[in-house]
Amino acid sequence: MLSLALAGKPNAGKSTFYTAATMADVEVGNYPFTTIDANRGVSYARTECPCLDRDRRCDSDNCRDGKRYVPVELFDVAGLVPGAHEGRGLGNQFLDQLTDADAILHVVDAAGATDEEGEPVEVGEHDPVEDLDFVEREMDRWLASIIDRNWETIERESRSPDFDIDDSLSEMLTGVGATVADIALVLRNLEYPEDPREWTDEHRRELARELRAQTKPMIVVANKADIAPEGNIERLREAADYLVPATADGELALRRGAEAGVVEYDPGDETFSISGNVSDQQREGLEQIRTVTEQYGGTGVQQALDAVVYDVLDQITAYPVENETKWIDGKGRMLPDAHLLPSGSTPLDLAYAVHSDIGEGYLHAVDARENRRIGEDHELEEGDVIKIVSTAN
Ligand SMILES: Nc1nc2c(ncn2[C@@H]2O[C@H](COP(=O)(O)OP(=O)(O)OP(=O)(O)O)[C@@H](O)[C@H]2O)c(=O)[nH]1
The missing domain is CATH 3.40.50.300 (P-loop containing nucleotide triphosphate hydrolases)
Structure with a gap:
């Protein structure tokens, strides 16, 4: 949720x-x-x-x-x-x-x-x-203090021959709730030295600001x-x-x-x-x-x-159903569930949102409003009513 x-x-x-x-x-x-x-x-x-x-x-x-x-x-x-x-x-x-x-x-x-x-x-x-x-401002400083606290670890890691600054930063930032995609965007927007010992306070503050803007x-x-x-x-x-x-x-x-x-x-x-x-x-x-x-x-x-x-989180609402003509679930309830998904999500994403088993057993999906089968990479739209056919249901 x-x-x-x-x-x-x-x-x-x-x-x-x-x-x-x-x-x-x-x-x-x-x-x-x-x-x-x-x-x-x-x-x-x-x-x-x-x-x-x-x-x-x-x-x-x-x-x-x-x-x-x-x-x-x-x-x-x-x-x-x-x-x-x-x-x-x-x-x-x-x-x-x-x-x-x-x-x-x-x-x-x-x-x-x-x-x-x-x-x-x-x-x-x-x-x-x-x-x-x-x-x-408070959030930026809070994130900067978390980054500062972890900096010693990054400096220590930098002594290893296979050190990669992006990997180390990513590992640290997933710890504050950032996704891999968020981190990729944040790092792309910044210029920073490869060697963590060359980072200034300003570099770390800038990282905190970008991270906050991207994730919050x-x-x-x-x-x-x-x-x-x-x-x-x-x-x-x-x-x-x-x-x-x-x-x-x-x-x-x-x-x-x-x-x-x-x-x-x-x-x-x-x-x-x-x-x-x-x-x-x-x-x-x-x-x-x-x-x-x-x-x-x-x-x-x-x-x-x-x-x-x-608007801000750019979500859409999709409605999984078991019966594509009546738009009901197995108990006869019409449109019982609504799922928020990031815009651009697919029927497979919806399947996983319903249940990981449904996602893993995904076979195909039907757009119940259009009454046609849709591909796994079809982009869902606001208000889509979808029947998912899965080995798990
Ligand atoms: N006139 C007016 N007063 C409001 C409105 N919303 C809240 N208040 C009043 O503002 C005062 C503070 O509201 P709270 O909801 O307790 O504020 P808070 O931000 O939760 O405050 P803390 O719990 O101290 O963090 C209360 O007396 C509310 O009745 C509003 O829309 N108009």
């Missing part, structure tokens, strides 16, 4: 985002780590379900009238403050959690209602643009958009590579309202309606959320998750 990390200053709204995004109001299925601990849970990316092309909707609780929610892991890296790499705040222990993150959602207090340390101040008192670089893509969630002073979001947008305005508080209120049956809203909807009895105060709160949903096309929480999964 993809793993997404929430990072940002204290009081930016990470816990609120996390609580809203992991509210178990859609079926979690039999994923082993529904709730691993208080800060790690299952959230969803939303996409259009292929059942929209059929005359009936699927029965899965992960599909609501064609809105399909595909599980991803979400965790909250609390306790990250400027200086964390030196052990400030809760320090390195929390940075270490980022090792297995596929991407990072950097939650920024766009209202400027917290200072650089995360202490509350008057709305607008702090300039949130100043907060943008801190997570990247990030989007900025400009939170508290409901109270952000005019112009803040636009200035943040200009300064950030990828930004989604949001109100985490608003999303939480809407999901709770929907659960209580007083609001009609599915996560990621652009708008909502009030359908039950609410107090004047609640109505006022909900109407305040509407100012954000109207301006930005939603609360931004689901939109941020979708942006990370589908």
Whole structure:
């Protein structure tokens, strides 16, 4: 499962985002780590379900009238403050959690209602643009410190006659969660001496920066958009590579309202309606959320998750089925599973994602939407419904 990390200053709204995004109001299925601990849970990316092309909707609780929610892991890296790499705040222990993150959602207090340390101040008192670089900076220093710690080993290895700097670096970097493909890209973008003893601190810092940029893509969630002073979001947008305005508080209120049956809203909807009895105060709160949903096309929480999964990580959703005409599994459930795969994945990749045995016994695949057999190296597309024929099923 993809793993997404929430990072940002204290009081930016990470816990609120996390609580809203992991509210178990859609079926979690039999994923082993529904709730691993208080800060790690299952959230969803939303996409259009292929059942929209059929005359009936699927029965899965992960599909609501064609809105399909595909599980991803979400965790909250609390306790990250400027200086964390030196052990400030809760320090390195929390940075270490980022090792297995596929991407990072950097939650920024766009209202400027917290200072650089995360202490509350008057709305607008702090300039949130100043907060943008801190997570990247802390991560770069954290990675640089891991590289520094391992440098002695690399220098020792360099005394061996068959020493190869690329091999040694690769071995070290797989230890921090980088794939072989990531490392190849990182090393291609750098110029560095063959002899590790000639490396300067700057070489190691550059390696850390490249590695972070390659393995930990990030989007900025400009939170508290409901109270952000005019112009803040636009200035943040200009300064950030990828930004989604949001109100985490608003999303939480809407999901709770929907659960209580007083609001009609599915996560990621652009708008909502009030359908039950609410107090004047609640109505006022909900109407305040509407100012954000109207301006930005939603609360931004689901939109941020979708942006990370589908834009930044460039994933597609594929649906394995056992019966290619009815799109059901062996138990008669329509489109029971959805798998996120990197764009460019093939039916064989999907087979392995379903189960390693299915991958190993792979014989061929059928595109159920087109009703034709497809080759092993055929590139899957978003929403593909695929029957895999394998000696294992
Ligand atoms: N106005 C407004 N307030 C928000 C929003 N999201 C969160 N808050 C408030 O901001 C404060 C901090 O939110 P938290 O979610 O606890 O922040 P955090 O980043 O998890 O903080 P730490 O746990 O200290 O790291 C709380 O009072 C929230 O209610 C929002 O969208 N709008």
